[in-house]
Amino acid sequence: MGVKEKPVTKEEMESWRIPIPGGAAIIAPVERVAQWARKNSLWSLTFGLSCCAIEMMSTAAPRYDLDRFGMIFRATPRQADVMIVAGWVSVKMAPYIKRLYDQMPEPKYVIAMGGCACAGGPYRDSITIVKGVDHFVPVDVYVYGCPPRPENLINGILKLQDKIAREHVLTRNGDRAPHREPIIIGENA
Amino acid sequence: MSVRVYTSSKSYRAGQFFGGLIVALIVIAIASLLPLLPWYKLNPVLDFIGMHPWLNAFLKAFVVVNFVALHVLFLIWLERKFAGWMQARLGPKHVGWQGLGQTLADAIKLFLKEDIVPAKADRQLFAIAPFLSFMPTLLTFMVLPFSAAWIAYDYDLGALFVVAVSTNVALGVLAAGWGANNKYSILGGARAVAQLLSYEIPMVMMILAVVTLSDTMSMKQIVLRQAHLWNIVAYWPVMIPAFLIFLTCALAELNRTPFDLPEAESELVSGFHTEYSGMRFAFFYLAEFANNFFSAGFAVTLFFGGWYGPILPPVVWFTLKTLILICVMMWIRWTLPRLRIDQVMGFCWKVLVPISLVVYCITALIALK
Structure with missing residues (x-):
């Protein structure tokens, strides 16, 4: 099920570059504006899988208040930028999470919250739990803890913001956009 | 950037309220001084615009569209700040002064996002x-x-x-x-x-x-x-x-x-x-x-x-x-x-x-x- 990507070679990256005289001077400020906008308006997808979701809700609630960072929860994946996978992912649940991820528009980011989403957690020996969501979606930030405290999740979000501030607009961390494989779930789904 | 946890205490909210009040008063004071400016010097320009109906219509449409777009930026910020106050939160805070840049960031981000049309x-x-x-x-x-x-x-x-x-x-x-x-x-x-x-x-x-x-x-x-x-x-x-x-x-x-x-x-x-x-x-x-x-x-x-x-x-x-x-x-x-x-x-x-x-x-x- 994993998404296998061929690492981009240096020659390939060079071949994408379009030589415009003074192009960097034009593109760099535009890029900085885009980075600023993207990092300051991370809309998250409303869904929680298990106990970590309680901590995620607490992070959004008045005491910690994610809205300070411009983060609001959107119900539809079409309007979301970041997916916080909060909790364990069973083998049955995994295709649906992959599907939600595929429905999100680029650029999109994933935060694996808690030990289970990162690596299986205490259910690592179970046959029904996926050992980490990075088996089927590319994860940007791993937030450890069981469950992580809201401060820890906010720390992860700030780390993600730093990461977005470094990435280029046309490519993601210098990589090519991740290849998307549609997952077919039954006939009527 | 360090993680700071704000509690919306009474004194903090009072500060926000009076700070907002002072800003509003300054804005109103500046606005009330506007009519004293020598606007009559613009009369030849206005006459020229008035004589050309197409230019007139274009300028009016330009002003209306820009007003709509810009005041929405402010209104969405106000709505989120208002929601924050109603729920004992702070609302947008870190993007620009008191989160005023929040809507601008949202707008630029939305314009840069992938445009999906379902199959x-x-x-x-x-x-x-x-x-x-x-x-x-x-x-x-x-x-x-x-x-x-x-x-x-x-x-x-x-x-x-x-x-x-x-x-x-x-x-x-x-x-x-x-x-x-x-x-x-x-x-x-x-x-x-x-x-x-x-x-x-x-x-x-x-x-x-x-x-x-x-x-x-x-x-x-x-x-x-x-x-x-x-x-x-x-x-x-x-x-x-x-x-x-x-x-x-x-x-x-x-x-x-x-x-x-x-x-x-x-x-x-x-x-x-x-x-x-x-x-x-x-x-x-x-x-x-x-x-x-x-x-x-x-x-x-x-x-x-x-x-x-x-x-x-x-x-x-x-x-x-x-x-x-x-x-x-x-x-x-x-x-x-x-x-x-x-x-x-x-x-x-x-x-x-x-x-x-x-x-x-x-x-x-x-x-x-």
């Missing part, structure tokens, strides 16, 4: 729907009187024009619901249209009451009749219920919270804009908040004496009154829970329509006298 969607309908719902809103701004001079076009049938044009929002919403080929979208679209058309009836009845009393449909004339006394004070026995009905209907037409069934998150993922991403979704948001400003401005025109007020220039008075009314709408939005669809329709047809008929009959009697 089985009706492509043309899907593409045109956001603009279909934004255009009527923009058109209604044409007859909104900011002051006796600041009105894009003083149409004789202004109030009728507003009613005729603003209902076309339903077309865009229905197009969005149908075009996306999504069950949540079509349910949301159908609900929105049913709600919009039902609540249009008491709303039109109340507009008609004001029109009957002021004997004119021109927006400018309606305000000019209130030069000495606001409608809501002069005819308070009928105008207070009329204003309350108007406010309720405006909330229902704006799909705001007691009536936000078309985009009910817990039932229909996001209603009619479920499948919209990026720029097209931004247009729906723009239309919603522009409509919000227009509804409040229309209520100010009809009931609260438009631009009239002491000391400050008329444009500032109009904007101030409109902002206060918008704050009332936000207050209602963040206080009340959502209704059920049958309750919404029942409330309109069984309660609002009969009351508005009675109110209109009494108004007609007063007008006859």
Whole structure:
């Protein structure tokens, strides 16, 4: 099920570059504006899988208040930028999470919250739990803890913001956009 | 960047309140100094524009479109800040001063996002729907009187024009619901249209009451009749219920919270804009908040004496009154829970329509006298 990507070679990256005289001077400020906008308006997808979701809700609630960072929860994946996978992912649940991820528009980011989403957690020996969501979606930030405290999740979000501030607009961390494989779930789904 | 946890203590909130008050006073002071500037030096330019109708029309349209786009940036920030205050949170804080850059960041991000069109969607309908719902809103701004001079076009049938044009929002919403080929979208679209058309009836009845009393449909004339006394004070026995009905209907037409069934998150993922991403979704948001400003401005025109007020220039008075009314709408939005669809329709047809008929009959009697 994993998404296998061929690492981009240096020659390939060079071949994408379009030589415009003074192009960097034009593109760099535009890029900085885009980075600023993207990092300051991370809309998250409303869904929680298990106990970590309680901590995620607490992070959004008045005491910690994610809205300070411009983060609001959107119900539809079409309007979301970041997916916080909060909790364990069973083998049955995994295709649906992959599907939600595929429905999100680029650029999109994933935060694996808690030990289970990162690596299986205490259910690592179970046959029904996926050992980490990075088996089927590319994860940007791993937030450890069981469950992580809201401060820890906010720390992860700030780390993600730093990461977005470094990435280029046309490519993601210098990589090519991740290849998307549609997952077919039954006939009527 | 270190993680700081703010508690919204009483002293902090008091600081926010007084800080906001001081900023507002400074803005008002600057605005009241504006009329003292030598504006008459612009007269040759204005004459030149006045002589060229196409240039005139283009400039007016340019100002209106930019005003709509820019005030929405502020209104969305205000809404989120207001929601924060209502829920003992802080709201946007780290993007720009007090989070003022938040909406700008959101807008740029939405414009840079991938534009997804579902495979089985009706492509043309899907593409045109956001603009279909934004255009009527923009058109209604044409007859909104900011002051006796600041009105894009003083149409004789202004109030009728507003009613005729603003209902076309339903077309865009229905197009969005149908075009996306999504069950949540079509349910949301159908609900929105049913709600919009039902609540249009008491709303039109109340507009008609004001029109009957002021004997004119021109927006400018309606305000000019209130030069000495606001409608809501002069005819308070009928105008207070009329204003309350108007406010309720405006909330229902704006799909705001007691009536936000078309985009009910817990039932229909996001209603009619479920499948919209990026720029097209931004247009729906723009239309919603522009409509919000227009509804409040229309209520100010009809009931609260438009631009009239002491000391400050008329444009500032109009904007101030409109902002206060918008704050009332936000207050209602963040206080009340959502209704059920049958309750919404029942409330309109069984309660609002009969009351508005009675109110209109009494108004007609007063007008006859």
